[in-house]
Amino acid sequence: MISRDFSMTDNLLELTNITKTFPGVKALNAVNFSARRGEIHALIGENGAGKSTLIKIISGIYNKDSGDIRINGEKIEISSPKEARQNGISTIHQELNLVPFLTVLENFWVGREDDFTKMFLNKQKMRSQTETIFKRLEINIPLDVPVKKLSVANQQMVSIARAISEEAKILIMDEPTARLTADEINILFSTIKKLAEQGVTIIYISHRLEEIFQLAHRITILKDGEVQGTIPIKEATVSNIVNMMVGQNYENRFKKVQIDPGDKVLECIDLCDKTKLKNVSFSVRSGEIVGVVGPVGSGRTELVKAIFGDNPIHSGKIIVDGKVVHPKNPASAIKNGIALIPEDRRGEGLIMHMDVAENVTLPTFAQWSPLGFLRRRLDHKIAKEIAKKVDIRMASITQRVRYLSGGNQQKVVVSKWLVKKSRLFLMDEPTAGIDVGAKAEIYNLVSNLVSEGAGVIFISSEIPEVVNISDRILVMRSGTIVKQFDRSEASEEKILNVILGGEIS
Amino acid sequence: MDQKENGLEKFFSKKKISTNTNILIRYSTLMALIAVAIIFSITIPSFLTIRNLENLLVQMAVLGIVAVGLTFVTIPGEMDVSLGSVVTLAGVFAVSLMGKGFGLIPSLAAAMIVGIISGLINGLISIYGHISSLIVTLTIGAILDGVSLLYTGGYRLYKGILPSYLFIGTGKLFGIPMPVVIMFVVVFIGFILAHKTVYGRRLFSVGGNFNAARLVGINPKLTTLLAFVFCSLCSAMAGIIATARVGTAEPFVRFGYVMDAFAIVFIGTTTSAEGEPSIPGTLLGIIILGVLSNGMNLIGVPFSAQNILKGVIILFTVLISSIIRNQKK
Numbered sequence: 001m002i003s004r005d006f007s008m009t010d011n012l013l014e015l016t017n018i019t020k021t022f023p024g025v026k027a028l029n030a031v032n033f034s035a036r037r038g039e040i041h042a043l044i045g046e047n048g049a050g051k052s053t054l055i056k057i058i059s060g061i062y063n064k065d066s067g068d069i070r071i072n073g074e075k076i077e078i079s080s081p082k083e084a085r086q087n088g089i090s091t092i093h094q095e096l097n098l099v100p101f102l103t104v105l106e107n108f109w110v111g112r113e114d115d116f117t118k119m120f121l122n123k124q125k126m127r128s129q130t131e132t133i134f135k136r137l138e139i140n141i142p143l144d145v146p147v148k149k150l151s152v153a154n155q156q157m158v159s160i161a162r163a164i165s166e167e168a169k170i171l172i173m174d175e176p177t178a179r180l181t182a183d184e185i186n187i188l189f190s191t192i193k194k195l196a197e198q199g200v201t202i203i204y205i206s207h208r209l210e211e212i213f214q215l216a217h218r219i220t221i222l223k224d225g226e227v228q229g230t231i232p233i234k235e236a237t238v239s240n241i242v243n244m245m246v247g248q249n250y251e252n253r254f255k256k257v258q259i260d261p262g263d264k265v266l267e268c269i270d271l272c273d274k275t276k277l278k279n280v281s282f283s284v285r286s287g288e289i290v291g292v293v294g295p296v297g298s299g300r301t302e303l304v305k306a307i308f309g310d311n312p313i314h315s316g317k318i319i320v321d322g323k324v325v326h327p328k329n330p331a332s333a334i335k336n337g338i339a340l341i342p343e344d345r346r347g348e349g350l351i352m353h354m355d356v357a358e359n360v361t362l363p364t365f366a367q368w369s370p371l372g373f374l375r376r377r378l379d380h381k382i383a384k385e386i387a388k389k390v391d392i393r394m395a396s397i398t399q400r401v402r403y404l405s406g407g408n409q410q411k412v413v414v415s416k417w418l419v420k421k422s423r424l425f426l427m428d429e430p431t432a433g434i435d436v437g438a439k440a441e442i443y444n445l446v447s448n449l450v451s452e453g454a455g456v457i458f459i460s461s462e463i464p465e466v467v468n469i470s471d472r473i474l475v476m477r478s479g480t481i482v483k484q485f486d487r488s489e490a491s492e493e494k495i496l497n498v499i500l501g502g503e504i505s
Numbered sequence: 506m507d508q509k510e511n512g513l514e515k516f517f518s519k520k521k522i523s524t525n526t527n528i529l530i531r532y533s534t535l536m537a538l539i540a541v542a543i544i545f546s547i548t549i550p551s552f553l554t555i556r557n558l559e560n561l562l563v564q565m566a567v568l569g570i571v572a573v574g575l576t577f578v579t580i581p582g583e584m585d586v587s588l589g590s591v592v593t594l595a596g597v598f599a600v601s602l603m604g605k606g607f608g609l610i611p612s613l614a615a616a617m618i619v620g621i622i623s624g625l626i627n628g629l630i631s632i633y634g635h636i637s638s639l640i641v642t643l644t645i646g647a648i649l650d651g652v653s654l655l656y657t658g659g660y661r662l663y664k665g666i667l668p669s670y671l672f673i674g675t676g677k678l679f680g681i682p683m684p685v686v687i688m689f690v691v692v693f694i695g696f697i698l699a700h701k702t703v704y705g706r707r708l709f710s711v712g713g714n715f716n717a718a719r720l721v722g723i724n725p726k727l728t729t730l731l732a733f734v735f736c737s738l739c740s741a742m743a744g745i746i747a748t749a750r751v752g753t754a755e756p757f758v759r760f761g762y763v764m765d766a767f768a769i770v771f772i773g774t775t776t777s778a779e780g781e782p783s784i785p786g787t788l789l790g791i792i793i794l795g796v797l798s799n800g801m802n803l804i805g806v807p808f809s810a811q812n813i814l815k816g817v818i819i820l821f822t823v824l825i826s827s828i829i830r831n832q833k834k
Contacts, residue, residue, distance in 0.1 A: 308720075310720065329722075330719060330720050330721070331723075331724065334722040340720055342720060347714070347716060347717075348714075348716045348717055348720055349717060349720075350714070351710055351713035351714045351717050352713070352714070353713055353779040354710070354713055358706070358710075362710060362717075363721040363722055365703065365706060366703045366707075369702075369703050372702050372703050372704065373701055373702055373703070374701050374702060374703060374706060416721065
């Protein structure tokens with residue numbers, strides 16, 4: 001497969017000097033990228049490296065600040081997804097854009113039913129065209145079944161086939177295997193290879209190096225918005241890819257305070273849920289920060305939600321402070337001294353139009369209202385104390401949290417569990433979407449938590465910060481812990497190696 | 506600390522300006538009320554008399570109580586369009602029990618039980634069945650209407666109404682008509698419950714962010730269910746007053762209540778910075794709708810035209826609160 005030689009073929013897609021700046025961040029800096037006809041070109045990089053910004057520019061969701069996009073050597077402007085499609089660029093997103101209750105056939109033509117006639121549907125023609133394309137891709141999916149009854153893999157196939165029927169020349173696939181089983185991945189791969197042989201260019205984004213080695217012709221590595229290099233797969237090794245992804249420039253190195261760990265605050269034994277988690281066993285001691293890393297869909301969030309009673313457990317045990325608990329809902333987990341700082345701060349962590357005091361006292365205000373009447377002055381007093389302690393920068397305690405910066409909002413989320421005096425903090429991506437200075441403050445906050453005897457589970461997609469802050473690091477893949485690192489032996493390279501599917505032992 | 510707060514206050518002053526423009530929108534409702542009241546006072550001689558104002562409040566009492574209940578359902582973002590049917594059915598039950606020789610207390614209790622059961626049915630089906638409360642309460646309303654008609658055979662009930670029952674609708678306490686007294690008591694209880702209790706804070710939290718409320722240990726479903734029950738209880742109480750005022754119970758549907766109660770709550774939302782329902786807002790809505798209806802009646806605006814005007818007012822207020830909310834985003 002790899003043996004095909006592309007040196008003679010011209011570039012179908014060519015990006016030169018693409019730059020994109022978001023407020024405060026240079027997401028892409030003078031990026032050069034090219035893909036040839038019939039090539040499977042993998043795009044790889046850590047979270048925040050600029051992969052999604054790049055594909056969003058190619059697919060017309062973002063507009064570039066500067067730089068050129070050429071297709072077949074001809075300079076074009078792509079300012080909307082529609083223009084991208086007109087230029088033969090189609091994107092298969094992680095979230096598939098199909099209408100669940102329409103059939104496969106209807107989904108295939110939705111939005112372009114008038115391709116054949118102006119008024120009445122020409123079902124005959126729609127059906128025969130769909131069948132032709134399915135045959136070409138060797139897809140075997142019934143046309144009259146509602147899409148919601150298909151597996152994720154088959155839904156993906158429908159999306160791919162639809163893109164092909166729109167005469168896509170360039171197909172961008174964003175983590176297409178994140179939700180597929182091993183067998184489904186094999187089928188997907190043979191389809192991808194078939195498409196490439198038929199001359200379709202595929203830009204393939206994945207965290208899993210093993211897949212890329214199976215599939216890709218070339219790899220482009222992005223880091224901090226810059227291209228680190230494009231290498232043919234023949235010359236690539238896991239270690240040189242990882243080296244290019246990592247680099248050596250972390251600013252704001254956080255000084256870890258070593259604390260002697262105490263008793264186990266949490267122990268999970270063979271934890272399984274209905275869908276994702278498979279036999280997860282680990283423990284957290286008081287005074288300990290346990291980092292959890294793993295690709296999207298590896299079950300990190302499901303794990304903390306299971307401990308927090310928000311994801312039903314199928315089998316296995318959760319032991320909190322030496323006692324077996326059965327958290328049926330968040331309320332019972334909270335009673336056991338557990339706190340969740342959810343990944344989706346706005347959607348799950350805060351009530352945006354309520355004020356700081358109301359948010360900070362939300363888990364606790366009922367405690368000091370024995371007769372059921374609010375004690376607003378006490379709310380304010382307690383909220384003020386905690387806001388001073390964690391340094392929430394706000395106009396006043398009655399400012400609505402919507403107007404706070406991301407970092408200060410996150411401090412509000414943590415504060416409410418400080419008031420509750422929780423002993424185990426489950427932090428799901430606590431530093432996502434906040435600026436560097438605020439990140440350092442969150443690290444200090446976490447540090448203070450453990451020095452006061454709490455245990456912390458710290459989930460993050462940013463491996464350097466996990467390496468810096470954690471006493472131990474768990475690496476998760478497809479719902480299970482595949483490797484544990486002690487602080488002394490952990491390094492970004494080793495962890496990346498495991499995440500990307502290198503050797504586990 | 507104080508100094509620091511002052512510094513930051515200045516820093517955030519930009520946002521203060523935008524809040525000021527909102528205050529203009531927020532108080533526009535109140536100012537509109539004052540303007541309308543002044544115009545009516547000048548143009549209609551009989552408007553600003555104690556007798557008319559008393560009349561106005563009595564006219565609004567039944568609807569006001571219904572609207573306070575509806576406010577609770579709208580705080581977590583739900584709806585109840587069965588409330589008119591609950592008003593009817595509760596009144597029918599109370600009056601019919603007296604007709605069968607039951608005393609005051611059992612009759613009132615029967616009406617209240619009608620309220621509690623309707624609220625439970627509405628809430629349980631829409632919350633635990635994951636069905637839009639609009640659809641659920643619309644259907645339950647139709648069923649309740651059917652029960653009223655079936656139970657009465659379509660006839661008006663007036664037999665056996667006790668004088669003590671009539672007192673609820675026509676009597677006076679300290680010179681104030683009973684319906685008005687009860688309405689203000691309900692408004693007061695509603696205010697305390699929504700804005701001064703743990704339950705109220707929870708209800709607003711659920712309305713603000715269902716998932717965030719759940720993840721701090723609040724039971725959002727139970728909280729919402731109780732709001733449905735409170736709403737239907739208010740409607741049942743309104744049903745008692747409505748039948749006690751006229752001395753008969755009619756098994757006829759009161760669609761007007763639904764429309765007017767929503768108008769009141771929507772007018773109320775325009776007074777909140779976030780476009781949220783609130784009891785003070787609802788009180789303002791009661792008075793505004795009361796003044797408008799009363800004024801239009803005095804001028805002699807035909808009933809049909811009044812409906813058109815009310816519809817326009819609802820659309821207008823919904824538009825305002827939508828603008829407020831979008832500005833905040």
